[in-house]
Amino acid sequence: MTLMAAKFTPKVLLSAPRRSAGAPNCTGEKILYTVTTYSFEEHRKTSQIRYLDAKTGQSTLLYENPAYSEPTWITEDRFIFLKNGDKGxxxxxxxxxxxxxxSNLKAKRLSDKxxxxxxxxxxTPEGKMFDSEAEEKPHSSAKVYTSLFVRHWDAWVGKNKQAVWYGSLELQNGKTVLAEPGLVNAHPGTGLECPVPPFGGSGDFDICASGxxxxxxxxxxxxxxxxxxxxxxxxxxxxTESKPPKPQQVKTGKLQGYSQNPTFSPDGKSIAFTRMRSIQYESDKTRLLVIPDVEDLSNVQEFFETxxxxxxxxxxxxxxAWSHDGKELYITAEFEGTNxxxxxxxxxxxxxxxxxxxxxxxxxxxxxxLSPKSRKLFVTTSSLVDNSSYSVLDPRDQSLTLISSSSKQGKSFGLSKKQCSDFWCKGAGDYKVHALVMKPSNFDESKKYPxxxxxxxxxxxxxxDSWSTRWNPAIFAEQGYVVVTPNPTGSSGYGMALQNGIKEDWGGKPYNDLVNCFEYxxxxxxxxxxxxAVALGASYGGYMINWIQGHPLGRKFKALVCHDGVFCGLNQYCSEELFFPLHDFGGTLWDNRATYEKWDPSRFTGEWATPQLVRIHPAPPAPVAVSSLNVLDLDYRLPITEGLAAFNVLQSRGVPSKFLTFPDENHWVLKPENxxxxxxxxxxxxxRYASAEGDECASVVEKTGSMKI
Structure with missing residues (x-):
């Protein structure tokens, strides 16, 4: 049963059940999924494995244990899953x-047994499964490095790497047995790591009967x-091969960037995958490729090649994904605010x-x-008002049948699609900028909203049009704001010209796009x-908040919020993925210093809350103020010193400001209590500065209980 929320607040958002993507069995009649829920009353997380009856929509609890994860079908009625135990x-x-x-279980049935x-x-570097308990414990915490890439995302780089291992399961008299020789490393001694950190998963590899x-x-x-x-x-x-052959590398000519999403055809003879061209651009355009016959890896064909x-x-x-007959490919791609x-x-x-x-x-x-007979797809989606929906799509006529919505299509949160709209406005050049809009659920057009x-x-x-537990527009809308989320130059899903237009122009066209959007x-x-009006942003959005602060648009807002924003453009080499500034700023710091300096927000700190506009006492509100939310000690993408520097400038200039940090979080704030x-x-x-609903927000956050599934 799902309880209706009296109001959609942060506590409702964070305590609402979070469903994984659904995994249908071969007939499509049963769907496995996991649900995690956090209780602020008990201060603990629960985790369940459930299955959904596709015909009735009835959900059944199978297991409730926080150590259980990744349920994976191996037959029509049987599945395996992982249990994380003590001592590694x-x-x-x-x-x-x-x-x-x-982790990242993947199974494919080869025969009845x-x-x-x-x-x-x-x-380990020797190709063995790493056993943390067997490793000799050092007496020092020292780490010594002699090359680049000493840490990544939120972890220091170590000697042990992820690798793909394989094995064969035998179905015997109602039991599932791992055949000899057990799990085998697929690429020992190669130095190759898969999945690719920090976000790689089961999509980084695929299996078929032949490899x-x-x-x-x-x-x-x-x-x-x-x-x-x-x-x-x-x-x-x-x-069951105990010694796999050496991995064969696939050559793709001038395409030298990220390779992703290898997917075998149903007969295992072909592989579809994507690859980028640039060797230093993490957001380059992916190209769809296919190897028609794995017996000839030199024959790589590109779709829509020019x-x-x-x-x-x-x-x-x-x-x-391939169609069952192998004649079509189904793919996802961002498109104008949707995926x-x-x-x-x-x-x-x-x-x-x-x-x-x-x-x-x-x-x-x-x-x-789903089954070859149905020729349909099982699809997991979300939207700005719905955190998880399971549906069946017929790709022939594009009919979509809803099976289950975790939030009753937003009704459980008091949200509806009528709150959502969009608009297009003039950009800084010969293009238009798209923006999504979300209004309060009790919106009255005759009233004024911040x-x-x-x-x-x-x-x-x-x-x-997707759900988020970190930056959810509905949270701000239900505080009484009209929320506008623009997609200016640099945004993906609007063609590569708009996305690539931000290169070496961080504070140029994107800033002017935002000015035009604000005026619209x-x-x-x-x-x-x-x-x-208030403005908020994280990561590059945090950079833009710092940039706005030093420019005229900053004077248009009552308050700003900067989460993990760049303070000084010359500090880009504090990050771990140096290919990012090498691409976006057009070269190294020493070869192209002028670009790093040109788009450096710290150049304009003399304009941050000028004396004529700033009130340094609590009331009435200051015209311009910043809450510097640079997070964190574990944020190796953007070190905490960037936030401290911004905060120190604001404090030194007498601008009302506050500093918030979580030493146990990375670039994102993920722990529910945090x-x-x-x-x-x-x-x-x-x-405080926009006077939306004042202190009512805090009381609602404290009093609203968690939702139950």
């Missing part, structure tokens, strides 16, 4: 316990300065026209094929009180 062990239920860290299994395992395909960074090129990952193929006679190398389709394919699902013939020679969009509402987060102006990170990213709101949205504090501090801050 992992159990593949009900098969075997391993002294090591196992055999199932191929693959997973990722933390592996394994996986992607890995080139071990001969420094990963701090390059984005090159290659596709490899390991042919196997069976999944002589100039730009490609004939202007969007970025991501997730991939849409498309179909295209599986042969580039037959792909005469751009892909056909078969689902464009909301955002597709996962999709899987504006919450949200700026996305990336910068090659976008706001979309004032002219075309009379229900917005432009004198009570996130609740984050939301409270942010909402208290903007409400």
């Amino acid at each position: 062990t992992t159990t593949v239920k009900e098969i075997k316990t391993f002294r090591g860290s196992i 055999t199932v191929a299994l693959a997973c990722s395992v933390l592996t 394994i395909a996986f992607v890995a960074k080139d071990p001969h090129i420094n990963e701090a300065t390059h984005t090159k990952t290659d596709l490899y193929y390991v042919p196997l006679k069976s999944f 002589e100039d190398g730009e490609g004939g389709w202007d969007y970025k394919p991501d997730g991939i 849409a699902l498309w179909k295209v013939p599986s042969s580039p020679a037959d792909a005469k026209e751009p892909p056909t969009k078969i689902l464009g509402a909301g955002s597709v987060t996962d999709f899987k094929l 504006l919450a102006f949200l700026i996305h990170g990336g910068p090659q990213g976008a706001w979309g 709101i004032g002219t075309h949205m009379p229900y917005v009180d432009m004198n009570r 996130s609740l504090v984050w939301h409270k501090e942010v909402l208290d801050w903007i409400n």
